[in-house]
Amino acid sequence: MALPTYIDDFESWKKEFRVSYPVTVRFSETDAFGHLNNTVAFIYFENSRTNFFKESGLMQEWVSGKGEHIPVTADLQCDFLRQIYFDDKLDVYIKVTHIGRSSLELHYMVNNENGETCLVGRGRIVQVNRMTGKSSPWSDEAINKLKKGLFIQEKMQ
Amino acid sequence: MALPTYIDDFESWKKEFRVSYPVTVRFSETDAFGHLNNTVAFIYFENSRTNFFKESGLMQEWVSGKGEHIPVTADLQCDFLRQIYFDDKLDVYIKVTHIGRSSLELHYMVNNENGETCLVGRGRIVQVNRMTGKSSPWSDEAINKLKKGLFIQEKMQ
Amino acid sequence: MALPTYIDDFESWKKEFRVSYPVTVRFSETDAFGHLNNTVAFIYFENSRTNFFKESGLMQEWVSGKGEHIPVTADLQCDFLRQIYFDDKLDVYIKVTHIGRSSLELHYMVNNENGETCLVGRGRIVQVNRMTGKSSPWSDEAINKLKKGLFIQEKMQ
Amino acid sequence: MALPTYIDDFESWKKEFRVSYPVTVRFSETDAFGHLNNTVAFIYFENSRTNFFKESGLMQEWVSGKGEHIPVTADLQCDFLRQIYFDDKLDVYIKVTHIGRSSLELHYMVNNENGETCLVGRGRIVQVNRMTGKSSPWSDEAINKLKKGLFIQEKMQ
Numbered sequence: 246m247a248l249p250t251y252i253d254d255f256e257s258w259k260k261e262f263r264v265s266y267p268v269t270v271r272f273s274e275t276d277a278f279g280h281l282n283n284t285v286a287f288i289y290f291e292n293s294r295t296n297f298f299k300e301s302g303l304m305q306e307w308v309s310g311k312g313e314h315i316p317v318t319a320d321l322q323c324d325f326l327r328q329i330y331f332d333d334k335l336d337v338y339i340k341v342t343h344i345g346r347s348s349l350e351l352h353y354m355v356n357n358e359n360g361e362t363c364l365v366g367r368g369r370i371v372q373v374n375r376m377t378g379k380s381s382p383w384s385d386e387a388i389n390k391l392k393k394g395l396f397i398q399e400k401m402q
Numbered sequence: 403m404a405l406p407t408y409i410d411d412f413e414s415w416k417k418e419f420r421v422s423y424p425v426t427v428r429f430s431e432t433d434a435f436g437h438l439n440n441t442v443a444f445i446y447f448e449n450s451r452t453n454f455f456k457e458s459g460l461m462q463e464w465v466s467g468k469g470e471h472i473p474v475t476a477d478l479q480c481d482f483l484r485q486i487y488f489d490d491k492l493d494v495y496i497k498v499t500h501i502g503r504s505s506l507e508l509h510y511m512v513n514n515e516n517g518e519t520c521l522v523g524r525g526r527i528v529q530v531n532r533m534t535g536k537s538s539p540w541s542d543e544a545i546n547k548l549k550k551g552l553f554i555q556e557k558m559q
Numbered sequence: 560m561a562l563p564t565y566i567d568d569f570e571s572w573k574k575e576f577r578v579s580y581p582v583t584v585r586f587s588e589t590d591a592f593g594h595l596n597n598t599v600a601f602i603y604f605e606n607s608r609t610n611f612f613k614e615s616g617l618m619q620e621w622v623s624g625k626g627e628h629i630p631v632t633a634d635l636q637c638d639f640l641r642q643i644y645f646d647d648k649l650d651v652y653i654k655v656t657h658i659g660r661s662s663l664e665l666h667y668m669v670n671n672e673n674g675e676t677c678l679v680g681r682g683r684i685v686q687v688n689r690m691t692g693k694s695s696p697w698s699d700e701a702i703n704k705l706k707k708g709l710f711i712q713e714k715m716q
Numbered sequence: 717m718a719l720p721t722y723i724d725d726f727e728s729w730k731k732e733f734r735v736s737y738p739v740t741v742r743f744s745e746t747d748a749f750g751h752l753n754n755t756v757a758f759i760y761f762e763n764s765r766t767n768f769f770k771e772s773g774l775m776q777e778w779v780s781g782k783g784e785h786i787p788v789t790a791d792l793q794c795d796f797l798r799q800i801y802f803d804d805k806l807d808v809y810i811k812v813t814h815i816g817r818s819s820l821e822l823h824y825m826v827n828n829e830n831g832e833t834c835l836v837g838r839g840r841i842v843q844v845n846r847m848t849g850k851s852s853p854w855s856d857e858a859i860n861k862l863k864k865g866l867f868i869q870e871k872m873q
Contacts, residue, residue: 249791250721272609272622273441273602275434277488277779279624282430283789284758288587291755295586299646308586308645308748310593318754320720322793328849331434331622332613378799406634407564429766429779430759434622436781440632441601445744448598452743456803465591465743465802467750475597477563479636485692488779489770535642587753591746591802598744645748 249324251352251367259362262338262354263395266296270333281329286364287321290353293337294370297351302390314372314381319348321368327361334358344391347372347380406481408509408524416519419495419511420552423453427490438486443521444478447510450494451527454508459547471529471538476505478525484518491515501548504529504537563638565666565681573676576652576668577709580610584647595643600678601635604667607651608684611665616704628686628695633662635682641675648672658705661686661694720795722823722838730833733809733825734866737767741804752800757835758792761824764808765841768822773861785843785852790819792839798832805829815862818843818851 252258268289276282298304298316306312329335336356343350348371355364374381383391409415425446433439455461455473463469486492493513500507505528512521531538540548566572582603590596612618612630620626643649650670657664662685669678688695697705723729739760747753769775769787777783800806807827814821819842826835845852854862 271602271606272433273439273605276429277432277434277436277781278786278788279434280788282762283792284430284755284762286792287755287758288585291587291753292585295646304646310748315749317749317751317799318796320793320795321754321757322791324791325789328788332609332618428759428763430762434624435629435631437631439605440635441598441605443635444598444601445742448596448744449742452802461803467591472592474592474594474642475639477636477638478597478600479634481634482632485631489766489775586747587755589748590743591748591750593748596744 249322249365249367251322252365258352259354262340262352264297264340265336265338265356266293268292268335268337270329270331270335272331275331279330281331281333283325286323286325286355286366289335289337289355289364290321290323290339290366290368293339293353294351297339301393301395303387313375315375316349316370317373319369319371321366323353323364323366325364327357327363329355329357329363333363335363341391341395342367344383344388347382349391406479406522406524408479409522415509416511419497419509421454421497422493422495422513423450425449425492425494427486427488427492429488432488436487438488438490440482443480443482443512443523446492446494446512446521447478447480447496447523447525450496450510451508454496458550458552460544470532472532473506473527474530474535476526476528478523480510480521480523482521484514484520486512486514486520490520492520498548498552499524501540501545504539506548563636563679563681565636566679572666573668576654576666578611578654579650579652579670580607582606582649582651584643584645584649586645589645593644595645595647597639600637600639600669600680603649603651603669603678604635604637604653604680604682607653607667608665611653615707615709617701627689629689630663630684631687631692633683633685635680637667637678637680639678641671641677643669643671643677647677649677655705655709656681658697658702661696663705720793720836720838722793723836729823730825733811733823735768735811736807736809736827737764739763739806739808741800741802741806743802746802750801752802752804754796757794757796757826757837760806760808760826760835761792761794761810761837761839764810764824765822768810772864772866774858784846786846787820787841788844790840790842792837794824794835794837796835798828798834800826800828800834804834806834812862812866813838815854815859818853820862 274285307315338354340352342352350369353366372381431442464472495511497509499509507526510523529538588599621629652668654666656666664683667680686695745756778786809825811823813823821840824837843852
């Protein structure tokens with residue numbers, strides 16, 4: 246496979262993932278070509294992202310409807326390496342590769358039961374002010390939570 | 403076909419629909435059995451419902467995030483009469499069959515390009531207070547809007 | 560609550576469920592009213608149904624793309640008793656209430672972590688010939704599998 | 717805006733689009749942050765893609781279930797420039813930027829009613845053999861259809 250530009254060395258890139266969330270392919274997620282519809286890859290990415298944010302303690306304010314900030318998706322990409330089918334048991338890995346002033350770069354890897362990588366991807370989210378929509382820097386507390394989230398993940402291994 | 407209990411006479415039931423919204427089946431809405439996934443019927447129902455509420459002038463307050471009320475689904479049902487496939491051009495009909503104190507009974511009919519009825523259905527929505535979740539009676543203004551919505555629909559014929 | 564017509568006595572109806580499949584509400588399944596979008600209830604129903612069919616040994620032929628038959632949805636209904644939110648941990652219960660000549664009546668119950676019932680529902684599926692779309696009677700083998708599926712479920716308790 | 721790497725000059729990139737398909741944001745496509753859920757961008761991309769393939773005459777064999785080939789998604793990416801809300805009327809533009817041996821590079825642009833660009837993206841699809849999953853070169857007929865598709869689009873202006 247020709248590596249996507251966001252992966253330098255596939256083996257070392259793989260090794261940096263420390264946490265994953267399981268998902269089993271639903272029948273409603275297949276399409277008339279008999280496999281997983283391509284658009285569902287991004288649902289799996291989002292699901293691992295919100296799980297990571299929840300464990301990091303950031304999701305709670307964002308979904309409360311009362312906080313000042315929400316995260317918005319700045320960009321997303323996915324490379325489809327291997328077809329996925331109904332009932333496949335997948336592990337959706339996520340890692341933080343960069344913490345910016347108000348943004349976060351996240352990488353994704355989706356493996357099947359045989360440990361074969363089916364999807365790889367990346368994307369950036371930006372924290373914005375709920376009212377103005379303008380980017381809003383991470384507080385020290387949020388950065389601590391993000392780092393603690395990463396740390397909790399290490400302990401989970 | 404054995405009629406669902408909510409339809410007394412199919413021909414007269416059909417004739418009472420006065421408004422419909424078009425929808426074309428997306429590929430992502432099919433499943434590995436090669437036809438429209440059953441769960442999408444309810445997306446089409448909701449789409450006709452929000453279109454009707456928008457034209458009636460009720461949707462604006464509900465989606466503003468500022469109003470006191472939101473509508474919640476109390477129940478839904480669908481009878482699948484005929485298979486639907488990718489790229490089928492459908493008309494999703496909707497009619498109000500009963501205005502309750504804080505609720506609304508709506509009926510649905512989905513026809514294909516040949517005028518064949520593929521789906522029929524019904525459901526009840528209830529207006530609730532956004533904070534307490536308790537049912538909240540329609541205001542006179544809302545009832546007027548609902549009736550005006552029905553009236554606008556007649557003019558559209 | 561006013562009981563739906565398909566439930567005679569709620570407590571005894573509840574007790575007849577013997578198997579359930581867990582699901583956690585995804586963020587992409589919420590809507591701008593801040594709760595689970597109503598259409599997702601039927602995705603949860605389908606997911607429990609395909610899990611049940613898989614454990615019963617019927618799903619394998621249906622999804623192989625080679626078998627003579629597929630199941631189609633004849634009707635579906637859902638009563639929404641309690642609002643559901645992002646990250647709620649749900650148990651989706653399913654039971655067979657009637658095995659017809661070529662059809663199957665299934666009932667559903669969705670409980671949250673507190674054991675509160677949020678959704679109840681029912682629906683009928685019909686086995687049809689993949690080519691003709693005409694209903695096709697269950698084979699003795701399929702009926703045995705369905706009954707064995709129910710039996711396996713009992714053992715799972 | 718910092719341009720994605722697949723756009724050299726935004727104004728000339730925009731001008732090369734010749735065809736678009738309209739879509740109105742459904743309520744079920746919003747999420748609890750009150751806007752369009754990020755995963756839906758790829759549903760809009762797929763919808764414009766299948767419309768283009770249909771008009772080009774390629775989709776018919778792929779969805780017939782009888783042909784030798786299907787298209788699979790090789791990669792996809794999307795940059796989110798502007799938030800999108802319930803009921804927004806969008807135009808989803810698509811253009812072919814490269815025809816490979818068995819692949820196709822497609823670019824996407826989604827504008828709102830004010831002509832503001834909300835989403836840009838790109839992706840590659842590959843034609844594969846339905847049975848083996850191996851890439852399968854475009855036939856001369858398919859290339860002619862693709863070019864004719866582009867030509868038809870010019871005439872549509």
